[in-house]
Amino acid sequence: MGKDLVQLRNIHKSYSGVEVLHGVDLALASGEVLALLGENGAGKSTLVKILAGDIPPTSGTISIDGTELARLDVYQARQLGIRMIFQELNDAPTLTVAENIFLGQLPRSGGFISWSEMEKKAQEILDRLQVKIPVDAIAGSLRVGERQLLEIARALTQNAKVLVLDEPTAALSSVEVDRLFTVMDQLKAQGVGMIYITHRLDEVARVADRVQVLRDGTSVLTVKNSEIDRTALVTAMLGRAAEKNARPEAVHTSKPALKLNKLSSRLDYSDVSLHVNEGEVVALFGKIGSGTAEILESVFSLRPVTGGNIEIFGEKFSPKSPAASAEFGIGYLPADRQRLGSFGIRSVAENLAVTCWKKMSNLGFVNQRKEFQAFERWAEALRISSRSGATQEIATLSGGNQQKVLLARWFEANVRVLLLVEPTRGVDVGARRDIYEIIRRQARESNMAVLVATSDYEEVVLLADRALVMARGKIVKELTGDSVDAQSLVSASS
């Protein structure tokens, strides 16, 4: 391991008076890979943004290559060879590989772009990474993993010394992950220092020389690769959350409502078998991209099924269209409320009744009184607060109240199976518990089977009767009763 490349000392950062980093130290040597672990909100992103010059620290010192810097801006950070690779692709999919590598700095001669020189240089960089991608291929036609490697190649054109990789493997297949690690080994041999942010504990042991764990803006653990202990890492990441949370009262039912038999969908998930009983709430827990939400999409006909089958109350069900799924008694709450859930400019009453207009009709005419009554009934039962009542535009409601309306939409339709994706995303903490209680009560009272896809372990603990943990498209563990706790969930999914 070489000399110290990066030294962050006693970094504090506050946003409008609230401190999010409480004096964090971080060191990185050349040719070293440092894995940075931590739950959402631990401060990982803030810390690396400070290193990239994106945001200034409130106090603390930064030294790069032994030189202490009074301040660091984005331009300076680039000059010093600090580059970030994000989870989301930042490429131009309609341009070629070579153009993408030199994006924004195309080699010119005499004012004109020199294509031959650009392709020659691009080839050199790809060779250096030992990546075999044709330089004249269109970026958009490549696989996600290959495009991620292009981003790294682009960083190398500017002689990167420090590479920050922010969850680069989230969208990659295992083959692509291996390839990324091979590239990282290459860079390591060339003396590049890397900070690797991830949620995946199995990757950490494979790729990192050292691991640093952040929790609530404090560095809580730093260990060498040889000393990595999975349980210790999870405990460090979770802190108090690792303590047992009160579990809801168990519901015992035995009549299966929804059954999936060896269900598969191309690369998204495979051989998933599970059942949800009447009145039961089952959680599919896993990181985003692990296949949890994708399974629910398939059951609601939003994603093709390539193998296996679905049974609902013993009847074979093959997904055809969302409308057909809804008619079969299935309800679906998407994670992206604004894009897929609500009709922002329409009233709350309409947003609720949209699933039931046929049911509320006499001789083909929608009975508007029934529409208003339905809203008033659910507004009272679920404590939905809407200042102007049934006629208020839904977009003007708080996230929690909007979510209650979207849930009531399916309750009113009397669905037998309800699929929920991240049901409390963008909902404030107070309304969250409310929503958990509503879902559990409704499942019990109307014998509805509820399947929840979530990446929030606390949600699983507070909401579900049973939890199935997913990783990389497969169910890896089932937890029931009191064995559903944050520690086991995070450990099994990482």
Place this chain on the structure above:
Amino acid sequence: MSKSTNAVAADGATKTKGFSIPQTAPLIVFLLAMVVFFSIASEYFLDIENFKNILVALAVTGMVCVPGTFLMIAGHVDLSVGSAAAVSGMLLAQTVNSKGIAFGLACCLIFGLVLGIINGIFVTIVGVNSLITTLGGLATLYGVALLAGNGQTVMMFGFEWLGTAQPFSIPLPIIIFAILAVIGVITLRRTSYGRSLYAIGANPNAARVVGIRSNRILFITFVLSSVAAALAGAVLASQLSAGDPNAAKGLELEVVTAIVLGGASLAGGRGTLLGTVLGLVVIQVLNNGLILLDVPSFWQRIAQGILLIAAVSFDQIRQKIVAQKG
């Protein structure tokens, strides 16, 4: 219908903070100002017969505006209506003289159905943007209309009643339009189909995810639009006693202007048929007034273009104000 959700959607956002811009208020003010101005400027303006003229002129466009408003609420537009009306008129003129009225009208109806199905297929199945699909239709069908009479007007005999009859001294086109408008208002407000149009326009992705069969609904609406255009073409030909390839030129512009003036959002999700009728009245009063004042007819075109841009600008400005407050 003061509690109707349609009215609410138009005013709801602004009501909540105690300051409101009812969408139709400026339009009504503009209409009243025009009426006052034209009554003073022309002695013929305030005359029963003149009102009939205004209404007859409004009726033909109005027939097309009913499904046109449905489409705009769902976030789509049909620009092929003008040329479709022209083809329908030519078809009628070519067939009525030899094969009779029933056969001629049946041809118009079938033409409307077929065109609607074609538009529907392109928009919902092939997935071509509706603006482009129907812009292509506009050009193609205009060519067909010219082809049908070698670019000439085709005279037609014995079929004036559809355009000129006056049962109970009300011109028949006005009666047809009034019936369509009433059916349209009820459909939009009170049927699952009509309500679904608002949902599709407000958020097409969410509409799919709540189980609305969006493609089927849009398909039906495109068919209604083409059939209405074919009907309007037949009425127009009957009024003129001739099939004229240029008779309905610019109809699509008038339809879109009326709908947008009436408060329907180009982005979909908002709009009422009563608003569209108000928009139609504004356009026709303006046209009629300019004619009475003997203003050269090309000024009508200029006025209409300005009106369309003014209406859209007003819609945008209103949306910005609402967004800032929300």
